[in-house]
Amino acid sequence: MNNKEALVICRCEEVTYGQVFATAKEHKCTSRELKLRTRAGMGFCGGRTCRVMVDRIIESIVPNTEEGDIPLKYQPPIRPVTFGTVGENHE
Amino acid sequence: MIDVIVIGAGPAGLAGAISCAENGLKVTVIDEFVRPGGRLLGQLHQEPSGEWWNGIKESEHLHNEAQKQSIDIRCGVSVYNLEKDEDAWNVHTNIGTLTAPYVLVATGAAEFPIPVPGWTLPGVMSVGAAQVMTNVHRVEVGKKGIIIGANILAFAILNELQLAGINVERIVLPEKSPLSKNAGEPEVVMKSLLNAAHLAPSPILRFGSSFMKNEGFRKLGMKFFPKSGVKVNGTPLQLRKAALEILGKDQVEGVLTADIDVNGNVIKGTEKVYEADFVCIAGGLYPLAELTAVAGCPFKYVPELGGHVPHHSEKMETPLEGLFVAGNITGIESGKIAMAQGTTAGISIAKHAGKGSTDINEKLEQAMKNVHTVRQNAAIQFNPEVANGRRKIYELWDVFYGKEQDTLQEIG
Ligand SMILES: Cc1cc2nc3c(=O)[nH]c(=O)nc-3n(C[C@H](O)[C@H](O)[C@H](O)COP(=O)(O)OP(=O)(O)OC[C@H]3O[C@@H](n4cnc5c(N)ncnc54)[C@H](O)[C@@H]3O)c2cc1C
Numbered sequence: 001m002n003n004k005e006a007l008v009i010c011r012c013e014e015v016t017y018g019q020v021f022a023t024a025k026e027h028k029c030t031s032r033e034l035k036l037r038t039r040a041g042m043g044f045c046g047g048r049t050c051r052v053m054v055d056r057i058i059e060s061i062v063p064n065t066e067e068g069d070i071p072l073k074y075q076p077p078i079r080p081v082t083f084g085t086v087g088e089n090h091e
Numbered sequence: 092m093i094d095v096i097v098i099g100a101g102p103a104g105l106a107g108a109i110s111c112a113e114n115g116l117k118v119t120v121i122d123e124f125v126r127p128g129g130r131l132l133g134q135l136h137q138e139p140s141g142e143w144w145n146g147i148k149e150s151e152h153l154h155n156e157a158q159k160q161s162i163d164i165r166c167g168v169s170v171y172n173l174e175k176d177e178d179a180w181n182v183h184t185n186i187g188t189l190t191a192p193y194v195l196v197a198t199g200a201a202e203f204p205i206p207v208p209g210w211t212l213p214g215v216m217s218v219g220a221a222q223v224m225t226n227v228h229r230v231e232v233g234k235k236g237i238i239i240g241a242n243i244l245a246f247a248i249l250n251e252l253q254l255a256g257i258n259v260e261r262i263v264l265p266e267k268s269p270l271s272k273n274a275g276e277p278e279v280v281m282k283s284l285l286n287a288a289h290l291a292p293s294p295i296l297r298f299g300s301s302f303m304k305n306e307g308f309r310k311l312g313m314k315f316f317p318k319s320g321v322k323v324n325g326t327p328l329q330l331r332k333a334a335l336e337i338l339g340k341d342q343v344e345g346v347l348t349a350d351i352d353v354n355g356n357v358i359k360g361t362e363k364v365y366e367a368d369f370v371c372i373a374g375g376l377y378p379l380a381e382l383t384a385v386a387g388c389p390f391k392y393v394p395e396l397g398g399h400v401p402h403h404s405e406k407m408e409t410p411l412e413g414l415f416v417a418g419n420i421t422g423i424e425s426g427k428i429a430m431a432q433g434t435t436a437g438i439s440i441a442k443h444a445g446k447g448s449t450d451i452n453e454k455l456e457q458a459m460k461n462v463h464t465v466r467q468n469a470a471i472q473f474n475p476e477v478a479n480g481r482r483k484i485y486e487l488w489d490v491f492y493g494k495e496q497d498t499l500q501e502i503g
Contacts, residue, residue, distance in 0.1 A: 003336055004208055007210075052377075061269075076173075079185075081185060
C-alpha cells in the first residue's frame with residue numbers, strides 16, 4: 001500500500017482511503033451503502049469528520065452525482081451518548 | 092414552563108435569546124462548549140476602519156445582556172436529538188429532555204476536513220482548532236508551523252497566530268485529489284482570495300483584486316506566480332506548492348511538498364521537505380445543520396452559502412411549526428451578521444408567540460434591514476456571492492411556502 005492508500009479516512013473505525021476508494025469503485029453505490037460496506041462513518045463519533053469525505057469519494061466515482069444531490073441524511077443521536085442517557089436515566 | 096429553547100450560545104443564539112426575552116418570552120440556552128460565545132471566542136481581527144473586533148469582549152457583552160434578561164444559559168450540555176410531538180418540541184440532551192413550543196437552532200458551522208497522508212500524527216490540527224487553542228485556551232500550538240489550504244479563514248487565523256507570537260513558516264495548498272477538490276487548484280484558489288485582499292495586505296493580492304478578476308490575467312498571474320510565494324503579513328503564501336505528506340515518527344517533524352502547475356498537477360522531481368512542529372489544515376466551513384435534519388426540515392444545496400442549508404425565510408422561520416434558525420447554520424458569514432440574524436429570529440419568534448408590542452412588525456422589518464446593512468459593511472466575507480445565495484433561498488421559500496400559504500388563506 002502506498003501512503004495515499006494507507007491514509008486514514010475514518011479514525012474511529014480505522015478505515016483507509018484505499019479501502020473506501022476500492023469499495024466505491026467496485027460497487028458504484030450510494031454513500032449509505034459505502035458506509036455499511038466499509039464501516040467508515042459508523043464509529044463512535046457518528047461520522048462527524050469523515051462523512052464529507054465519504055460523500056466526496058462517491059461524487060468522484062459514481063457518474064452524475066453532484067455534491068448537492070447527496071441527501072443530507074442524519075440520524076439521532078447526533079452526538080455520542082450513553083445508553084443510560086437515551087433511557088433517560090440521569091443519575 | 093420554557094417558551095423558547097435556543098440551541099447554540101454563539102452570536103446568533105445569544106442575540107436571538109436576548110431579543111426573545113426582551114419581548115417577554117422565557118428562554119433557555121443550551122451549548123455544548125464550557126462557556127458561552129461560540130466561535131466568537133476565538134476571533135480577533137482589525138476591521139478596515141482600524142477598529143479591533145475582539146470576540147471575547149463581544150461574547151462577554153452578549154453574556155451580560157443575557158444575564159440581565161434572566162436568561163437561563165446551560166453550558167457543557169449537548170443536544171443529540173430534536174423532535175416534535177403534537178404541540179411542543181422535545182430537545183434531547185445529555186442532562187435530560189427539555190420541552191418548549193419554540194426552538195431556535197443556532198449551531199453555527201463546522202470545518203471541512205482535508206485528509207493528507209500523515210494527518211493522524213500529533214501536532215496536526217484544523218486551523219480552527221489552532222484558533223481555539225491560541226485565543227481561548229491560551230496554549231501555544233507549536234513553534235514552527237505550516238498551514239495547508241489557502242482561504243479566508245486561514246488568513247484570519249494566520250494573523251491571530253502571528254499576534255500571539257507563533258511562527259507560521261508558509262501556507263501551501265493540499266494536493267489536488269477528489270478529497271481536496273478545488274482547494275488544490277491554484278487558479279480557483281486565487282479567484283476565491285480576491286475579496287480577501289484587505290486581510291492579506293500583499294501587493295500581488297491587491298494588484299490581484301483589480302486585475303485578476305479577468306480570467307486571462309489570472310491564468311498568467313498563476314503561471315508567473317513566484318515559487319517562493321508572496322508574503323502575507325510576512326508569511327509566504329505558496330499557491331504553486333502542494334503538501335504531499337506530513338512527516339514524523341511520534342509527532343509532526345515536517346511536510347513533504349512539491350511544486351504544482353497552474354491546474355494543481357504535481358511536477359515530478361521538485362519534492363522538498365520543510366521542517367515544522369505543527370501543521371494546520373484549512374478546508375473551509377460548512378453550515379452545521381444536523382439537528383434541523385433530524386427534526387425533518389427540508390434542505391437546499393447552495394454553494395454560495397457553504398453547502399446544505401435548511402429551507403428558511405428571511406424572517407428565520409423554517410417550514411416546521413415553531414422551529415427557527417439563525418447564524419451560520421443558514422450560510423457561512425461573519426459574527427456580526429450572525430448576531431443580526433439572531434435578533435431577527437428572536438423578534439420573529441415573539442411575533443409568532445403573540446408577544447411584543449404593537450410595533451413588532453416594524454421591529455421585524457427593521458431587524459431584517461439591519462442584516463443587509465451589516466452584510467454590506469462586513470470586514471470578512473467568506474463567499475463573495477453570499478448575497479446571491481441568500482436571494483436563492485428566500486426565492487425558494489416564496490415559491491414553496493410563501494405563495495402557498497397565501498393561497499391557502501384565500502381559499503380557506
Ligand atoms: C473554526 C471556525 C473559525 C471561525 N473564525 C472566524 C473568524 O475569525 N472571523 C469571523 O468573522 N468568523 C469566523 N467563523 C465563522 C463563525 O461561524 C461566525 O463568525 C459566527 O461565530 C457564527 O455564529 P453562530 O452563532 O451561527 O455559530 P457559532 O458561533 O459557531 O455558535 C454555535 C454554538 O452552537 C453550539 N452547538 C453546536 N451544536 C450543538 C449541539 N448539538 N448541542 C449543543 N450545542 C451545540 C456550539 O458549541 C457553538 O458554541 C469561524 C467559524 C469556525 C467554525
